[in-house]
Amino acid sequence: MENNILVLNEVSKSFPGVKALDKVSFAVKEGTVHALVGENGAGKSTLIKILAGIYQAEEGTVAFDGEKVCFRTPYESQCKGLSVVHQELKLSETLSVTENIFMGNLMYKGKFVDWKGMRTKARELLDQYSMTMDVNEPVSNLSIAQKQMIEICKALNHKCRLLIMDEPSATLTEREQKIMFETVRKLRSNGVTIIYISHRLEEIFDLADNVTVLRDGKHIATMPVSDIDKHSLISMMVGREMVNEYPKEKFEVGETVLEVKNLCRKGVLNDISFSVHKGELIGIAGLVGSGRTELARAILGIDKIDSGEVLLYGKPVKVKNFRTAINHGCGLVPENRKSQGLVQIGSVNDNICMVNMDMFIHSGLINNKMQKETSREYVEKLNISTPSVETEVQYLSGGNQQKVVIAKWLLKGSNIIFLDEPTRGIDVGSKSEIYLLINDLIRHGKVVIMISSELPEILGMSDRILVMHEGTLKGELTREEATQEKILELCV
Amino acid sequence: MKAEASVQVNKKNVGNQILGKFATFTKSYAIILAIFILGIVFSFASPYFLTYNNLRNILQQTTALAIVVIGQAMIVTTGNFDMSLGQNVCLTSCICAWLIKFGGFNPWIAILAALLVGTSVGAFNGLLVAYGDIPAFIVTLGSQMIARGFAKIITKASPIPGMPEEIQFIGRGFIGGSKYGIPISVVIMLVLFLIFTVIMQRTKFGRNLYAIGGSSEAAYFAGINVKKHKALTFIIAGALCSVGSIILLTRLDSAALTNGNLYEFDSMISCIIGGISLTGGRGKLIQGLFGTIFLTLFFNGMTMLNVDPFVQDVLKGCVLIGAVVIDVVRNKKR
16 A cells, blocks of 8 residues: 655645645655646746745645644755755755765764765765765766766755655756666665656656646646646646647748858867758757857857858858857847846846847937837737736746747847757747747748757757767758657767 | 736736835835935934025035945946945045145146046956956955055145135035025036936946846847946946045045045945845936935934944944845845
8 A cells, every 4th residue: 555655735825916836735655756747837846845845835734754744944854854856956066075965964973073974875875876976076076967966865865755856857968867767766666755847748758657737826637647648748737738849830941041161169169060041940959068059159259269160141250259240140049048048137128129229229318118119019929928018027937038038139130040948948838839939930031040958849840950969060960861869879 | 828828927927016016116215215204303303404504515415425326336237346436536536636736737637637547447447347357346445455545645644625716616616606506516416317317227338237237148148248338337437436526625625535435335335225236237326316315314413413423433334234134135025
């Protein structure tokens, strides 16, 4: 008979003006991988924070291992055996692996810290999960995947019985993801219960035993993963029928718009050459660290190049800084939407118009009215969900924020738009809208170059796929010939 | 999708929005309320307090600092701060006075020279912070000490008194007669606030400063020349220091090492109390003005109540800490 390790009963939580959780009730069976899915804003974060002890529920009860609990601090929850591996890793970069694993939980020999004991224990934990890193290594030297492992060991060290993993695969490469999945399975076989939050539904079907769907703060359903398929799951998350996940449209291919010849940057890019034509969506695939973002940055003048040429509409252009690239019609939707794509405390209006202020200036002063009207136009055009153009973008959902970034370049009239991980961390519904937007861009004669770590996305949307590997352009595949295996082969 | 998503966002964010607007409103105008309350409290302590002359006097006292606050506010908006503003004022006062008294220069040429010096100090700061990538705290601490050193050299540590009549009107003159008129220094201050408010709110330069303060990375990725803008804020602040220092010099009628003393802290406190956040990207210049008025009023009142000047020093430190705490709490609520 399986034991319910966690039972939520009518848990509610409000913030000023928002009901984040509305009488949520469900149970998690011990020793299972329990997936938690829902669009951004569905209430997943709030729920985790309540379980972790960062927030407290206003109504309802949480029972952990049969006992009613109300954690006031993360420390309380950890001591009881409930730990969280957050999406943004909470490690101390300058401290060693051992120190991080034992953070807040040091071993003592009498009055003094037992370094030897801790190092031994740390080594044991790491070996259990086939990790080879040195226990004295400063954490800053580790890769993100390795850091995540340290977080997991930290949790295990607290005799963790329920581990909550928040978007663990978002920042990992394919290979690292596979290792992480193995770890999750191992944890499960060791009796640890895992609540697994992810936007990547393929993972859910691969790893999880049960799944809970939240929508708008309400519990929609909890069921074994085997009882549902991806299509229905998406429908439940989104509340409506989702037709086509990757709405690809083919457009007529025209002149060469961008040509890159023998681009080199010592240690980063090796002799890269390719060309992009009007009407094309080029996907750039590769592992994390293969140089994809660096390639975009080099073409756009953000980083200096050692040698090579960039030709726009057939003419060689000396791109000495990003502003030059912008003036030649290039745009960039950066990887990090929060800190690079938008000024978070700025309004929708401010952000949309930021690149193209000159358009609103008459005799030295900005025409505020004209600016707002133009912003409203674009909000409508792109279907951006916001109470007003004066709303600060930080209050918008990820998908809508991304639309604001794209609107920025549309307003500028950029013809060559680079997208770096455009749908990362964005819910299913908004993803689809972004794809339709991308189609629109190409329909209007613009060229889109999309860097993505999501192979289904690359395969679903690209006309041609460039695969990067350690700074070299390993291969080029057309839409017709590309498969996930072929791309992966080139990636490694 | 649109209707549902709108409803979804509206439900969650209209609440936040209304609260946000209300909070901004009270934050912007809280300082005015505080000024009124302070005025009322002090009026009980002395019947002379609420007279036109006294209030006009207090306003005159704020002018030099308020003009410096414009510069500091612009720098703070981009996420930096300038520790050298006080000694910049001191140095430019001293140079101007020395050129007039000992150099025999025409006072207007001396003023021009002072403006040049103030702007150069600003340029020094701006270039090192923006292009040298050195933290503003360190650069301006250094230039603060350098400026003071030069001021000491020039004055040989003794005040230079007695400015010529032709420029005295700047700090002491009135428009509309000395009985009921408006001080020229106040007019200069208000005009400068008007000009720079327009710059901050209605020009590309000003809006870019807000963008940089919000996120200099995002500003860069929007094509803004972040370094140039940051450098310019320091240069402008330096220039404004010299304007403030001339007003101070002609009002006090003397250049001493005490001119502009601690203006960098006072300007910071004024910005924060007024509602301009230290983290940058927010706040209107006018809030800085109200903050300055509050600060000057506060310490004016202290003096009137015969509070020991050393106790006032302690109070000033407390006010600074209090202001920063309020700022942090305000930011947490966001």
